[in-house]
C-alpha cells in the first residue's frame with residue numbers, strides 16, 4: 001500500500017494530462033463508484049446520507065454518454081443503496097458485492113444467503129445487549145450487518161466491541177467474520193467474495209479496450225482498486241491505499257466525475273471491431 005502523505009500517489013487534479021489521455025484512448029468506460037464517503041458525505045447518523053445531486057446528474061450523464069457502464073458498489077444493502085442513488089439503468093452491488101444487480105436481474109451469493117438467519121440472530125442479541133448504550137446503532141442488512149459506534153461515547157466503544165465478539169461467538173459459529181470500517185464493525189459470512197470480485201465481473205462484461213475505473217474511500221474499497229489495476233483507481237482520502245490517484249476529500253469527487261464525463265464525451269468513437277455502429 002502507498003502512504004499518501006509525501007509519497008508518489010498523485011492527486012487526481014495534478015494528473016489531468018495522463019488521466020485524460022487514458023480516457024480518450026479507451027473505447028469505453030466502466031465507471032464504478034462507492035457510495036458512503038464518495039457519492040455522499042459521511043454523516044453522524046448512518047441513515048442520513050443523501051447523494052450529492054451533482055453526483056447523481058454526473059452518473060446519469062455518464063450512463064447516457066454511450067460506450068459506458070456505470071455501477072455503484074456499496075457496503076449498504078442493495079435496496080438501500082439503489083434508493084439513495086436513484087439512478088435507473090445502471091448496475092448496483094450491495095453488501096460489499098454479495099448482492100449484484102445487472103441489467104435488472106439480482107443475484108445474491110448463495111452461501112451468504114444461507115447465513116442470513118445467523119446474522120439476524122446476532123442482530124437481535126445485540127439489540128438487547130446494547131440497548132443501554134446511547135448512540136450505538138445496529139444495521140441489519142440481510143446478508144451482512146453493521147454495528148455503528150460513531151455516536152457512542154468513547155468509553156463505551158470497548159463495551160460495544162466486546163458485545164459484538166460475544167454475540168458472534170454465541171450465534172455465528174465459524175461462518176461469520178468481522179471486519180472494521182469507518183467507526184463501524186461489520187459482520188459478514190465467511191465467503192471468498194468482496195467488492196473487487198463484483199467489480200471484476202462488471203468489467204468482464206465489456207471488451208478489453210474499455211477502461212475500468214473505481215472511486216472509493218474505505219478499506220473495503222481496496223480490493224476494488226486492485227481489480228482495476230490496469231485502469232484508474234481513485235482513492236478519496238488521505239490514508240494508505242493501493243489506488244493510483246487520490247482526491248483528498250469527498251467534495252473532490254464531483255470535479256473528478258465531471259472531468260471523466262467531459263473527456264469521454266469529447267472522445268472520437270473508434271469503429272467497433274465487429275462493424276456495429278457505436
Ligand SMILES: O=P(O)(O)OC[C@H]1O[C@H](O[C@H]2O[C@H](CO)[C@@H](O)[C@H](O)[C@H]2O)[C@H](O)[C@@H](O)[C@@H]1O
Pocket residue numbers: 034035036037041042043044045046047048049073074075076077139146148150181182183184186218220
Ligand atoms: O461501501 P460504502 O457505500 O462506503 O458503505 C460502507 C458503510 O457505509 C455506511 O456507514 C458509513 O457511513 C455512515 C453515514 O455517513 C457513517 O455514519 C458510518 O460511520 C460509516 O461507517 C453504512 O451505514 C454501512 O452499512 C456501510 O457498510
